[in-house]
Amino acid sequence: xxxxxxxxxxxxxxxxxxxxxxxxxxxxxxxxxxxxxxxxxxxxxxxxxxxxxxxxxxxxxxxxxxxxxxxxxxxxxxxxxxxxxxxxxxxxxxxxxxxxxxxxxxxxxxxxxxxxxxxxxxxxxxxxxxxxxxxxxxxxxxxxxxxxxxxxxxxxxxxxxxxxxxxxxxxxxxxxxxxxxxxxxxxxxxxxxxxxxxxxxxxxxxxxxxxxxxxxxxxxxxxxxxxxxxxxxxxxxxxxxxxxxxxxxxxxxxxxxxxxxxxxxxxxxxxxxxxxxxxxxxxxxxxxxxxxxxxxxxxxxxxxxxxxxxxxxxxxxxxxxxxxxxxxxxxxxxxxxxxxxxxxxxxxxxxxxxxxxxxxxxxxxxxxxxxxxxxxxxxxxxxx
Numbered sequence: 001x002x003x004x005x006x007x008x009x010x011x012x013x014x015x016x017x018x019x020x021x022x023x024x025x026x027x028x029x030x031x032x033x034x035x036x037x038x039x040x041x042x043x044x045x046x047x048x049x050x051x052x053x054x055x056x057x058x059x060x061x062x063x064x065x066x067x068x069x070x071x072x073x074x075x076x077x078x079x080x081x082x083x084x085x086x087x088x089x090x091x092x093x094x095x096x097x098x099x100x101x102x103x104x105x106x107x108x109x110x111x112x113x114x115x116x117x118x119x120x121x122x123x124x125x126x127x128x129x130x131x132x133x134x135x136x137x138x139x140x141x142x143x144x145x146x147x148x149x150x151x152x153x154x155x156x157x158x159x160x161x162x163x164x165x166x167x168x169x170x171x172x173x174x175x176x177x178x179x180x181x182x183x184x185x186x187x188x189x190x191x192x193x194x195x196x197x198x199x200x201x202x203x204x205x206x207x208x209x210x211x212x213x214x215x216x217x218x219x220x221x222x223x224x225x226x227x228x229x230x231x232x233x234x235x236x237x238x239x240x241x242x243x244x245x246x247x248x249x250x251x252x253x254x255x256x257x258x259x260x261x262x263x264x265x266x267x268x269x270x271x272x273x274x275x276x277x278x279x280x281x282x283x284x285x286x287x288x289x290x291x292x293x294x295x296x297x298x299x300x301x302x303x304x305x306x307x308x309x310x311x312x313x314x315x316x317x318x319x320x321x322x323x324x325x326x327x328x329x330x331x332x333x334x335x336x337x338x339x340x341x342x343x344x345x346x347x348x349x350x351x352x353x354x355x356x357x358x359x360x361x362x363x364x365x366x367x368x369x370x371x372x373x374x375x376x377x378x379x380x381x382x383x384x
Contacts, residue, residue: 002033002319005092005101007082009039009067011047012107012284012304014383016312021072023316031074033319036099038092039067040081044384045128047157047301049376051164051337053131054243055171056139060132063376065384082108085257087277103315106266106275106282107304108254110156112246116224118151122242125164126157134243138171143180144240146172147229150187151221152247156285156299158193159346161185161245162204163337168243169211170339184214184237186229191217195298196348200359207338207364248299250286263288263296270297270351271327273311279318283307291350291357298350302332335372336361343368 002024006017017037024033049063067077084093091100112126123137124130138146148165165185172181185208191201192208192215208215216237223230230236249255250264259275261267265288266275273281284304289297297303307328314324330351335343342364349358362368 001031002103003099003101004033004035004315005090005099005104006035006037007085007092007104007106008108008286009037009041009044009070009077010107010109010284010304011301012109012308013037013039013105014044014070015305015308016105016107016283017070017075018072018383019309019312020315021074023313024074024319033074035072035075036101037067037070037075037077038082038094038099039077039079042066042079043128044070046376046379047126048372050125050128050131051160051167053128054125054134054138054164055167056135057167060128064128065380069384071384082251082253085253085259087257087259087275087280090277090280102279103318104280105308105311105315106254106259106280106286107284107308108251109285110248110299111251112248115151115247116221118149118224118242118244118246121224121226122147122149122244124246125243126155126160126245130243134241137241138168141181141241142177145182145184145238146241147237147239147243148183148185149221149229149242149244150185150189151244153188154296154299155245155248157301158195158298159204159300159334159336161187162192162208164243165208165213166211166339167337169213173339178212182214183212184216184239186216186219186221186231186237188220189217193298195295195357196359197357200346200357200361203361204336207344211339248285254286261288270330272314272324273307273328279315281311281315283311293355293357297330300332300334302334303328303330306332335368335375336364337369337372338364340364341366341369343372345371 043064080094123134192204220232266282285299331349345368
């Protein structure tokens with residue numbers, strides 16, 4: 001019987017495990033493969049809903065589930081911190097115990113670090129606790145400046161800061177305090193989601209401007225105090241309430257392994273997601289896949305799900321002594337909340353044109369918002 005090791009039970013890991021069970025032929029009481037999922041956390045948080053949590057449109061318990069509820073034939077969740085990853089021998093060590101497999105899928109996501117003592121002065125809205133505590137402070141704010149800070153590049157969910165800013169603006173407008181509260185966003189990027197190309201970046205910038213959000217590109221933070229942000233360009237700005245994206249890097253266990261590339265992230269084949277080690281794959285945020293433009297492929301959840309389905313399908317083919325026949329095409333669709341019950345649907349293809357990504361943003365509409373709402377509900381219904 002084959003054993004497949006899935007490292008991480010985030011978006012990509014969950015989809016990988018469930019799809020592996022399906023493609024391997026596992027059924028109730030009949031398991032043809034063992035699927036071991038390794039996860040140190042207790043809860044699975046649906047990250048796309050965190051901006052809603054920031055503005056009180058969700059309660060914390062509405063956007064997470066226990067990993068213990070993951071259900072698929074042949075699946076077992078191993079709880080604990082991964083202490084060692086050995087891709088040559090396709091094995092991992094947890095709590096001193098070595099688990100050996102025939103295939104490995106690494107989906108460990110990112111490790112978050114609070115540089116500049118950001119956690120002392122603001123709220124990391126990429127976590128359940130940070131988004132929850134930000135909302136409590138937002139509820140009592142009646143005057144002042146709200147700052148959304150992108151602390152460093154790259155970071156996952158690159159639309160999230162812009163989405164958060166627009167939802168916060170919507171909140172203060174509905175609370176009738178918009179004349180007393182300013183919303184500002186600071187980022188080291190040259191433009192909003194500049195990886196998507198100049199046209200899409202321009203369209204997103206216009207959305208921010210239409211809502212009166214102050215946008216400061218090319219601002220790399222160098223110091224943070226209780227009420228001031230300082231940047232490498234010599235400028236500084238006051239704030240009263242701060243939400244931020246932390247520094248993102250590959251988990252330490254990967255950076256110290258032979259899987260890590262020069263960037264510290266895992267380099268994987270852009271079509272198959274296989275690493276330099278046979279039968280070892282990497283998907284989602286932990287990868288560094290270079291586009292023809294030289295820019296790294298963005299860390300967006302929809303791509304982790306797509307990559308997971310492809311890898312699981314191909315591993316199933318290999319187990320059945322068939323050749324892999326699916327490839328990742330670098331395309332997908334995601335939604336950016338605008339507020340007012342509207343969201344922009346964005347179709348992307350980063351492999352289609354070697355010179356420029358193909359990105360099409362629709363004008364924010366009700367249908368886009370309901371698509372994102374349904375994506376959240378369906379995720380929990382399908383997986384838990």
